Amino acid sequence: MKKTLVVFLVILALPIMSFAGKLTNEEVLKGVKKANVIFDVNVNKPELLLFRLKLIEQxxxxxxxxxxxxxxxxxxxxxxxxxxxxxxxxxxxxxxxxKKLIQKQIKILAAKNIKLVQCGIATKVLGIKNDDILSEIDVVDNSFITLIGYQMKGYAFVDTMFGR
Known part of the structure; x- marks a missing residue:
């Protein structure tokens, strides 16, 4: 009985297994004219922040x-x-x-005409003067409002918090 069940499950899984790994980005993007995207960057470790910014560039x-x-x-x-x-x-x-590598990456993103915004609530909580934020970045009052606004305008939301 167990052997029959295993064979049956393998036969059921074959179509799924044959599909795995065949989907391409080109196929996923078929029908998409332009991808407007907002990335939510909330990471606590500088190495992860740098990695996320490089991943966004890629x-x-x-x-x-x-x-x-x-x-x-x-x-x-x-x-x-x-x-x-x-x-x-x-x-x-x-x-x-x-920090210097992160700042270099910020300049790279800004040069690619990527809009960068900094949460004003975070600056307040962390004791950062808004004037001390890099000039490539605009400080917004509340980045949650920014995220909501862009999503309501149809921007795809990408959460980069994994592995914070």
Missing amino acids: TVKDLEKYNKRGDIVVAIRGKGSLYVTKGNKYVDEIELPV
Whole structure:
């Protein structure tokens, strides 16, 4: 009985297994004219923040490869906000090298005409002066409102919080 059940389950799984791995980005994007996207960036570790920003850059490149890039917005909030500040006063000295890499990545994204916004609630909670946020980034009052607004306008929402 067990052997028959296993054979039956394998036969049922064959169509699923044959489909696995065959779906391409090109197929997924079929029918999409332009992909307007808002990325919610809320990570607490500077290395993860840098990784997420690089992943966003790669995602934009991939959308461009398929000629599907629309407007892109990156909304930064949480402790990652400390690393998008001018000067050295908001982070420990040991974190300055990764902060510089994050700032370089911010400049790369801004040069690609990606809109960058910083949550004003996060700056207030973390004691960051809004004037100390990098010039490539606009400070908004509340990034939740920003996320809501862009989603209501049809922007795809991408949550980058995994592995915070």
